[in-house]
Amino acid sequence: MKYKSIRGMEDILPGDIGAWQKLENTARKILESYGYREIRTPILEDTSLFERSIGESTDIVTKEMYTFKDRKGRSLTLRPEGTAPIVRSYIEHALDKISPELRLYYMGPMFRSERPQKGRSRQFYQIGVEVIGTRSPFADAEIIAQLDKMLKSFGLEDFTIKLNSLGCMADKAEFAGKLKKYLEDRKKRLCGDCKKRIKKNVLRVLDCKNECCVQVAREAPNLIDSLCASCKEHFEKLKGILSTTKTKFVETKNLVRGLDYYTGTVFEITHSALGGQDAIGAGGRYDNLVKDFGGPSLGAVGYALGIERIIIALKAKGQAKSAETTKxxxxxxxxxxxxxxxxxxxxxxxxxxxxxxxxxxxxxxxxxxxxxxxxxxxxxxxxxxxxxxxxxxxxxxxxxxxxxxxxxxxxxxxxxxxxxxx
Ligand SMILES: [Zn+2]
Ligand SMILES: [Zn+2]
Structure with missing residues (x-):
C-alpha cells in the first residue's frame, strides 16, 4: 500500500522550503528588534480552553476543530489558533511577574478542518504576536506599525490594513441587539447559514461572502455608532497615532472577527492575490480573556498571519523564489x-x-x-x-x-x- 498525506495536510518539500525559511528568518529578526520573545506552547490543549475563548457558537468550535478523546477519556483539541494557549501559559506561569507589558511571538502549525482549497490547508502555519498587560492604544498602534513594516520586509506591497473597533462587551451587546432587529426584518434575503447566525452569532452575518448577505449588510447599522465614550476615544486616539506615524490603514465599516474574545480594536490584512475570500492576517484586542481564564485583569492585543497565504501573495509577484544562494x-x-x-x-x-x-x-x-x-x-x-x-x-x-x-x-x-x- 502506498500512503498519502492526510487530505488538507500538505508536505513542504525541500524545493519550496527556501521561501518559508526566508520569511521566518525575516520575521524573527524584526520581532526580536521590537523586543518580542518567542513562546512555544503544545499543539494539544484541553478542548474547553478553545470552547470558552473562541466561543461555543463560532464556526471554528462548532465545525472545524480536531477534537478527540485520549486513552484516559479526556477531550483534547489540536490548537486551531495561538492566542488561547498563550493566555493559558501566561497565567499558568505568572508571566505578568516578568514584565508588566509582555511582548510575545510564536510560529507554528494550527489545525482547522475546513474544505481544503488554495491558501486554506487543514494544517496551516501562523506567525503571531501577543502584547499582554496594556490597554493603551499605543500598544495597538505599535503592533500595527510593526506588522506593516514586517510585511514590507517580506517584499509585500499591495496589502491593505482594514481597521475597525468592536467596542467593549457592553457596546458589542448593544450593537448585536440593533443588528438582530435590522436583520430579522430582512431575514428572507439572507442565505441559510445567516438565517441561523441571527440567533447564534449575529455579528458573523457581516462576514458572509454571499452576495445577497453582502447587500443586506451594506445598509446595516454601523458598529461605531454603538461605541461608548471611552471606546470611541481609544479608537480615535489609535487612528491619530497611526496617521502621524504614517502607517496606512482603511477604516472599514462593520469589520468584525469570527472569534468571540475580541473587543475594541480589530484589524484585517487583505491582499489582491488572495481574492475577496481570504485575509493574509488579522488581529485585535482581547481585553477580557486573561481575566476570563482566571488571571489578573489585563488588556491584551495581538495578531496572526497565515504563512501559506503570504507565500501565495509573494508568488503572485514572483518574489517567493527560494533564497538558494549558498554555493x-x-x-x-x-x-x-x-x-x-x-x-x-x-x-x-x-x-x-x-x-x-x-x-x-x-x-x-x-x-x-x-x-x-x-x-x-x-x-x-x-x-x-x-x-x-x-x-x-x-x-x-x-x-x-x-x-x-x-x-x-x-x-x-x-x-x-x-x-x-x-
Ligand atoms: Zn465601550
Ligand atoms: Zn450569508
Missing part, C-alpha cells in the same frame, strides 16, 4: 583512505568557508560521483583519487568553467578560500 561544493573520493582524507577536508571547508559541502555516501565510482555533483548543482568539485593521494595531490574542478587544476592536498582549503577558482 555547493562536492568532494569526490575513491578508496577508503581518500574518503577519510576527503571527510577531513570537507569538515574544514564547512568550518572555514560557509559553503554547503557534500561527500559521497554510496562508495560510488568517480564517474557516478561527478554525476551526483552535477545533479546537486555543485559549483566546485574536489577530486581525490588513489593516484592523487599517493602523490599528496588533489584536483579542484570548476564545474561551470569546466576548468581544473591539481594542487597540493594540504593547500586545498587555502585554494578554495582564496576563491581563485570559484
Amino acid at each position: 555547493i561544493l562536492y568532494v569526490a573520493t575513491m578508496g577508503d583512505k581518500a574518503k577519510i582524507e576527503g571527510m577531513k577536508i570537507a569538515e574544514e571547508i564547512r568550518r572555514e568557508c560557509g559553503l554547503r559541502v557534500l561527500t559521497d555516501l554510496k562508495e560510488a565510482s568517480l564517474k557516478s560521483q561527478m554525476r551526483t555533483a552535477d545533479k546537486n548543482n555543485a559549483k566546485i568539485v574536489i577530486i581525490i583519487g588513489e593516484d592523487e593521494l599517493k602523490e599528496g595531490k588533489a584536483v579542484i574542478r570548476d564545474m561551470a568553467r569546466k576548468e581544473q587544476k591539481s594542487v597540493n592536498i594540504n593547500s586545498v582549503v587555502e585554494e578554495v578560500k582564496k576563491g581563485a577558482i570559484c
Whole structure:
C-alpha cells in the first residue's frame, strides 16, 4: 500500500522550503528588534480552553476543530489558533511577574478542518504576536506599525490594513441587539447559514461572502455608532497615532472577527492575490480573556498571519523564489583512505568557508560521483583519487568553467578560500 498525506495536510518539500525559511528568518529578526520573545506552547490543549475563548457558537468550535478523546477519556483539541494557549501559559506561569507589558511571538502549525482549497490547508502555519498587560492604544498602534513594516520586509506591497473597533462587551451587546432587529426584518434575503447566525452569532452575518448577505449588510447599522465614550476615544486616539506615524490603514465599516474574545480594536490584512475570500492576517484586542481564564485583569492585543497565504501573495509577484544562494561544493573520493582524507577536508571547508559541502555516501565510482555533483548543482568539485593521494595531490574542478587544476592536498582549503577558482 502506498500512503498519502492526510487530505488538507500538505508536505513542504525541500524545493519550496527556501521561501518559508526566508520569511521566518525575516520575521524573527524584526520581532526580536521590537523586543518580542518567542513562546512555544503544545499543539494539544484541553478542548474547553478553545470552547470558552473562541466561543461555543463560532464556526471554528462548532465545525472545524480536531477534537478527540485520549486513552484516559479526556477531550483534547489540536490548537486551531495561538492566542488561547498563550493566555493559558501566561497565567499558568505568572508571566505578568516578568514584565508588566509582555511582548510575545510564536510560529507554528494550527489545525482547522475546513474544505481544503488554495491558501486554506487543514494544517496551516501562523506567525503571531501577543502584547499582554496594556490597554493603551499605543500598544495597538505599535503592533500595527510593526506588522506593516514586517510585511514590507517580506517584499509585500499591495496589502491593505482594514481597521475597525468592536467596542467593549457592553457596546458589542448593544450593537448585536440593533443588528438582530435590522436583520430579522430582512431575514428572507439572507442565505441559510445567516438565517441561523441571527440567533447564534449575529455579528458573523457581516462576514458572509454571499452576495445577497453582502447587500443586506451594506445598509446595516454601523458598529461605531454603538461605541461608548471611552471606546470611541481609544479608537480615535489609535487612528491619530497611526496617521502621524504614517502607517496606512482603511477604516472599514462593520469589520468584525469570527472569534468571540475580541473587543475594541480589530484589524484585517487583505491582499489582491488572495481574492475577496481570504485575509493574509488579522488581529485585535482581547481585553477580557486573561481575566476570563482566571488571571489578573489585563488588556491584551495581538495578531496572526497565515504563512501559506503570504507565500501565495509573494508568488503572485514572483518574489517567493527560494533564497538558494549558498554555493555547493562536492568532494569526490575513491578508496577508503581518500574518503577519510576527503571527510577531513570537507569538515574544514564547512568550518572555514560557509559553503554547503557534500561527500559521497554510496562508495560510488568517480564517474557516478561527478554525476551526483552535477545533479546537486555543485559549483566546485574536489577530486581525490588513489593516484592523487599517493602523490599528496588533489584536483579542484570548476564545474561551470569546466576548468581544473591539481594542487597540493594540504593547500586545498587555502585554494578554495582564496576563491581563485570559484
Ligand atoms: Zn465601550
Ligand atoms: Zn450569508
